[in-house]
Amino acid sequence: MPNYEKLLKTYETPFYLYDFNQIKQAFLNYKEAFRGRKSLICYALKANSNLSILSLLASLESGADCVSIGEIKRALEAGIKPYRIVFSGVGKSEFEIEQALKLNILFLNVESFMELKTIEKIAQTLGIKARISIRINPNIDAKTHPYISTGLKENKFGVEEKEALEMFVFAKKSAFLEPISVHFHIGSQLLDLEPILEASAKVVKIAKSLIALGIDLRFFDVGGGIGVSYENEETIKLYDYAQGILDSLKGLDLTIICEPGRSIVAESGELVTQVLYEKVAQNKRFVVVDAGMNDFLRPSLYGAKHEIEVISSANKGGETSLCDVVGPVCESSDTFLKNIHLPPLEQGDILALKKVGAYGSSMASNYNSRPKLLELALENENVRVIRKKESLEDLWRLEKECLNG
Amino acid sequence: MPNYEKLLKTYETPFYLYDFNQIKQAFLNYKEAFRGRKSLICYALKANSNLSILSLLASLESGADCVSIGEIKRALEAGIKPYRIVFSGVGKSEFEIEQALKLNILFLNVESFMELKTIEKIAQTLGIKARISIRINPNIDAKTHPYISTGLKENKFGVEEKEALEMFVFAKKSAFLEPISVHFHIGSQLLDLEPILEASAKVVKIAKSLIALGIDLRFFDVGGGIGVSYENEETIKLYDYAQGILDSLKGLDLTIICEPGRSIVAESGELVTQVLYEKVAQNKRFVVVDAGMNDFLRPSLYGAKHEIEVISSANKGGETSLCDVVGPVCESSDTFLKNIHLPPLEQGDILALKKVGAYGSSMASNYNSRPKLLELALENENVRVIRKKESLEDLWRLEKECLNG
Numbered sequence: 001m002p003n004y005e006k007l008l009k010t011y012e013t014p015f016y017l018y019d020f021n022q023i024k025q026a027f028l029n030y031k032e033a034f035r036g037r038k039s040l041i042c043y044a045l046k047a048n049s050n051l052s053i054l055s056l057l058a059s060l061e062s063g064a065d066c067v068s069i070g071e072i073k074r075a076l077e078a079g080i081k082p083y084r085i086v087f088s089g090v091g092k093s094e095f096e097i098e099q100a101l102k103l104n105i106l107f108l109n110v111e112s113f114m115e116l117k118t119i120e121k122i123a124q125t126l127g128i129k130a131r132i133s134i135r136i137n138p139n140i141d142a143k144t145h146p147y148i149s150t151g152l153k154e155n156k157f158g159v160e161e162k163e164a165l166e167m168f169v170f171a172k173k174s175a176f177l178e179p180i181s182v183h184f185h186i187g188s189q190l191l192d193l194e195p196i197l198e199a200s201a202k203v204v205k206i207a208k209s210l211i212a213l214g215i216d217l218r219f220f221d222v223g224g225g226i227g228v229s230y231e232n233e234e235t236i237k238l239y240d241y242a243q244g245i246l247d248s249l250k251g252l253d254l255t256i257i258c259e260p261g262r263s264i265v266a267e268s269g270e271l272v273t274q275v276l277y278e279k280v281a282q283n284k285r286f287v288v289v290d291a292g293m294n295d296f297l298r299p300s301l302y303g304a305k306h307e308i309e310v311i312s313s314a315n316k317g318g319e320t321s322l323c324d325v326v327g328p329v330c331e332s333s334d335t336f337l338k339n340i341h342l343p344p345l346e347q348g349d350i351l352a353l354k355k356v357g358a359y360g361s362s363m364a365s366n367y368n369s370r371p372k373l374l375e376l377a378l379e380n381e382n383v384r385v386i387r388k389k390e391s392l393e394d395l396w397r398l399e400k401e402c403l404n405g
Numbered sequence: 406m407p408n409y410e411k412l413l414k415t416y417e418t419p420f421y422l423y424d425f426n427q428i429k430q431a432f433l434n435y436k437e438a439f440r441g442r443k444s445l446i447c448y449a450l451k452a453n454s455n456l457s458i459l460s461l462l463a464s465l466e467s468g469a470d471c472v473s474i475g476e477i478k479r480a481l482e483a484g485i486k487p488y489r490i491v492f493s494g495v496g497k498s499e500f501e502i503e504q505a506l507k508l509n510i511l512f513l514n515v516e517s518f519m520e521l522k523t524i525e526k527i528a529q530t531l532g533i534k535a536r537i538s539i540r541i542n543p544n545i546d547a548k549t550h551p552y553i554s555t556g557l558k559e560n561k562f563g564v565e566e567k568e569a570l571e572m573f574v575f576a577k578k579s580a581f582l583e584p585i586s587v588h589f590h591i592g593s594q595l596l597d598l599e600p601i602l603e604a605s606a607k608v609v610k611i612a613k614s615l616i617a618l619g620i621d622l623r624f625f626d627v628g629g630g631i632g633v634s635y636e637n638e639e640t641i642k643l644y645d646y647a648q649g650i651l652d653s654l655k656g657l658d659l660t661i662i663c664e665p666g667r668s669i670v671a672e673s674g675e676l677v678t679q680v681l682y683e684k685v686a687q688n689k690r691f692v693v694v695d696a697g698m699n700d701f702l703r704p705s706l707y708g709a710k711h712e713i714e715v716i717s718s719a720n721k722g723g724e725t726s727l728c729d730v731v732g733p734v735c736e737s738s739d740t741f742l743k744n745i746h747l748p749p750l751e752q753g754d755i756l757a758l759k760k761v762g763a764y765g766s767s768m769a770s771n772y773n774s775r776p777k778l779l780e781l782a783l784e785n786e787n788v789r790v791i792r793k794k795e796s797l798e799d800l801w802r803l804e805k806e807c808l809n810g
Contacts, residue, residue, distance in 0.1 A: 046735055046773055051804040067735045070774030070797050077801065078808070089773075091681045091693045091733020112684035112693075114752065137686060147705070147738035153687040156731045156740070160686055276496045279517035281542060281565055282558040288496045288517075297770075300552070301706055301738070326561045328496020330451055330472045333552035333706070335561070347519065365702075365770040368451055368494075369475030372803075388803040392475050396482065398777075398793040399456040403483070 014291035022268040033242035044261025047358040052386035054078030065259035107131040123176035133181030142187030151186025185223025225260025269357025285323035292327030294367035419696035427673040438647035449666025452763040457791035459483030470664035512536040528581035538586030547592030556591025590628025630665025674762025690728035697732030699772040
């Protein structure tokens with residue numbers, strides 16, 4: 001627990017605050033879970049790519065799961081080793097592929113035959129052999145939000161088994177491709193173990209056929225980690241998850257790659273915000289805070305519910321009543337939580353949205369010309385800035401240079 | 406029509422391209438529609454606040470509807486006069502109110518009693534009289550998307566009639582407040598005239614009572630403009646809209662303020678993007694392009710459908726088939742349009758998402774560490790840059806400074 005009183009004297013709301021000890025522990029839990037086996041935990045940057053978080057993870061020998069050249073460069077900036085970086089995503093541009101190959105990362109997770117041929121062409125131009133993995137879409141329902149479900153045939157991700165086999169054979173024959181891994185990832189925020197194990201078993205079978213075909217597989221990339229309990233849902237136990245995957249891999253000498261993002265950072269983060277106004281309209285109570293949907297999009301985009309805690313309030317006590325907590329952005333979708341019970345609040349009272357470490361700052365925008373927020377790290381009771389607040393001038397710098405163009 | 410061939414030789418996709426003549430015409434149409442009457446068109450910056458667009462509108466004597474101090478400063482940077490700027494929004498911070506008062510803008514649209522008292526307190530400190538308008542929530546269903554419907558009692562916006570009257574009386578008595586306007590705004594993307602006229606009639610009645618109470622009203626702020634025909638829906642005719650409002654105002658000597666945003670810029674803009682890959686999985690065809698949901702959020706956030714045009718293709722002819730057009734971002738929500746008919750496409754073919762001038766670049770994020778896009782203006786067949794593409798280093802500049810902190 002940070003010393004909020006001191007914190008709020010030094011920093012203006014709204015800001016993100018991350019508990020670095022918690023991030024460290026979450027990462028080490030993954031390492032521990034897969035300890036019985038050669039494994040590499042590649043943190044998925046899309047969840048939160050703040051350089052200081054990456055630097056902390058780099059110090060723990062984390063790898064990185066990246067989905068753009070921007071993320072690869074972030075990982076490298078923070079000290080993550082190239083040989084621990086994998087590059088995933090359905091839409092890698094030629095520029096990104098070329099850069100990734102030049103940077104000599106571990107491998108590229110390939111999502112289509114056309115991409116495979118594009119990588120081959122670029123590798124040939126560079127005169128190198130590109131290490132690749134192929135993402136198999138196991139057509140399994142991950143039972144998560146449709147926006148982040150990725151392992152059904154109607155999703156854009158991966159290739160079906162038959163095509164994967166053709167791609168592996170193509171890659172094996174190529175002088176510029178080196179297929180070293182199979183990959184699957186059926187979705188994010190998974191709360192049910194069964195679909196993961198089903199997918200794993202399916203891909204293990206494929207891996208065995210590939211080895212029988214003489215393909216020198218070295219990695220088994222199981223995609224993202226387990227879900228987070230946002231609303232006290234029961235989630236998967238990390239031990240069961242790791243054990244299940246280890247079991248399905250029996251008899252295969254492959255290094256496991258696991259790409260957790262959300263489950264490493266989500267619970268570590270809170271968004272500290274201030275009450276600007278209370279208003280009651282036709283018996284409906286609104287608490288207007290100074291953070292908005294541009295700062296934290298999950299409630300608007302996914303209908304996500306994040307607990308709100310009263311950190312400090314001028315009113316001691318007072319009966320709670322139903323209210324909506326809303327932001328200052330000019331849309332009705334700028335609502336963080338509807339119909340929750342909160343005590344009477346005054347201007348300047350401090351609230352915190354909980355478990356916002358993942359897909360919070362990484363999805364922030366400048367909508368309504370609002371600068372991106374200050375980000376703070378709490379580490380052994382010390383607080384330090386890990387991202388300065390954007391200035392207003394930052395918002396239009398790239399436009400102002402063009403103004404009289 | 407721009408010369409795409411030349412354009413694509415000079416600029417890399419993806420980029421936004423705006424037709425400035427179209428923006429100019431759309432703005433002048435509003436001016437013309439309200440010509441019979443004292444009126445002020447305040448462009449709503451939230452739709453698109455690019456400085457060059459604002460500068461164009463400033464040259465046409467546009468005012469500005471702003472919802473943050475960031476937007477106010479943008480308007481001023483672009484040459485919009487302070488006396489044509491109004492400041493709206495449910496969550497103005499004390500800092501923003503103080504700045505707005507110091508900058509001597511036309512007035513603040515007040516959304517709650519608590520806000521009114523806050524403005525009074527700040528005006529007192531500054532030793533000035535703050536010009537204000539009160540936003541009345543007429544509790545009328547605008548029949549638009551729930552996310553952008555703002556005139557129902559369950560929305561966070563405005564105050565009900567009874568409270569508005571109390572606030573006006575309070576303001577009239579205050580030595581630091583000067584109530585000069587009434588305001589309502591029932592939602593964005595309105596396609597139905599009836600609710601607007603109903604709201605207008607309701608607020609006209611209130612305005613008359615206020616004048617009878619001795620309040621020196623000078624403005625009647627009717628909120629945002631008319632909806633845009635995104636999918637060939639029938640929309641409101643500007644003439645009917647203006648005429649309806651003018652009719653409802655008969656006998657009142659008030660200056661009309663209208664705050665169109667979307668209808669000024671939406672149709673002028675397109676998002677030009679390149680085909681990265683085609684993939685077919687289990688009979689489902691995907692066209693992967695280089696623009697993503699971080700560049701253009703409307704399809705993910707609102708389920709918006711924007712027409713996609715093939716600008717240039719290596720394949721001439723070929724039978725069209727059903728496909729989904731998706732971006733490179735690692736979420737299934739990164740889908741621009743589902744089940745549309747497109748001809749066979751190849752890598753490098755160019756597509757354009759249409760009518761993306763509003764709520765496109767203004768809602769863009771850096772999700773997946775993707776830089777914000779280049780923006781171009783087309784004006785009398787000349788193309789110029791109005792926003793440079795963000796660099797990768799821009800993404801982490803504010804973090805890197807903290808890295809060894």
